[in-house]
Amino acid sequence: QKEVEQDPGPLSVPEGAIVSLNCTYSNSAFQYFMWYRQYSRKGPELLMYTYSSGNKEDGRFTAQVDKSSKYISLFIRDSQPSDSATYLCAMRGSGGYQKVTFGIGTKLQVIP
Amino acid sequence: EPEVTQTPSHQVTQMGQEVILRCVPISNHLYFYWYRQILGQKVEFLVSFYNNEISEKSEIFDDQFSVERPDGSNFTLKIRSTKLEDSAMYFCASRSTSGRRSYNEQFFGPGTRLTVL
Numbered sequence: 001q002k003e004v005e006q007d008p009g010p011l012s013v014p015e016g017a018i019v020s021l022n023c024t025y026s027n028s029a030f031q032y033f034m035w036y037r038q039y040s041r042k043g044p045e046l047l048m049y050t051y052s053s054g055n056k057e058d059g060r061f062t063a064q065v066d067k068s069s070k071y072i073s074l075f076i077r078d079s080q081p082s083d084s085a086t087y088l089c090a091m092r093g094s095g096g097y098q099k100v101t102f103g104i105g106t107k108l109q110v111i112p
Numbered sequence: 113e114p115e116v117t118q119t120p121s122h123q124v125t126q127m128g129q130e131v132i133l134r135c136v137p138i139s140n141h142l143y144f145y146w147y148r149q150i151l152g153q154k155v156e157f158l159v160s161f162y163n164n165e166i167s168e169k170s171e172i173f174d175d176q177f178s179v180e181r182p183d184g185s186n187f188t189l190k191i192r193s194t195k196l197e198d199s200a201m202y203f204c205a206s207r208s209t210s211g212r213r214s215y216n217e218q219f220f221g222p223g224t225r226l227t228v229l
Binding site: 032034036041042043044045046049088090098099100101102103104105 | 116145147153154155156157160168170201203205217218219220221222223225
């Protein structure tokens with residue numbers, strides 16, 4: 001089983017739709033969960049950050065973590081064409097210099 | 113807003129040549145990282161660096177790779193004898209240890225695209 005699994009898509013939605021992106025993981029040591037956005041040939045940009053289980057909301061974005069199911073989600077409300085990008089889930093354990101483990105990324109296209 | 117910068121943006125080299133990829137982390141950050149992303153694959157951890165030494169490395173980071181912080185601002189990745197399979201985007205990242213928790217996460221540079229011919 002891969003450490004982090006993410007559907008690569010692509011996922012196409014109309015403008016204004018609610019987008020749901022998900023990842024599952026197998027390593028119980030993961031404590032910190034992130035979502036990065038990556039535009040083509042650019043570096044990952046930190047979008048959302050969550051520690052342990054729970055929800056976190058930031059504008060149109062909501063991140064959810066369910067550690068009991070080893071499942072994390074990112075919801076995008078009122079999606080915009082500018083949201084078109086690849087969304088990478090990422091996670092790490094505790095500790096000062098813990099490496100981040102990424103999912104492969106889901107490519108999202110929001111159609112005007 | 114401070115950001116991680118990387119040079120060059122694109123490096124083309126012949127197989128067997130040495131390359132040095134350069135990064136300037138965010139100025140008050142103390143942890144530094146290199147990742148790579150082969151085209152169509154996921155971002156993979158290579159190495160982390162703290163207090164002037166390697167703190168963790170992956171199995172990808174073999175003897176052909178080395179990292180250095182030659183001065184107070186730069187952080188470099190050297191590949192001694194490049195192979196075709198080293199062709200990838202290489203991302204530098206840095207992380208703080210203080211302030212808001214979200215700023216304790218890793219911030220990535222724009223990447224250097226390495227092409228080995």
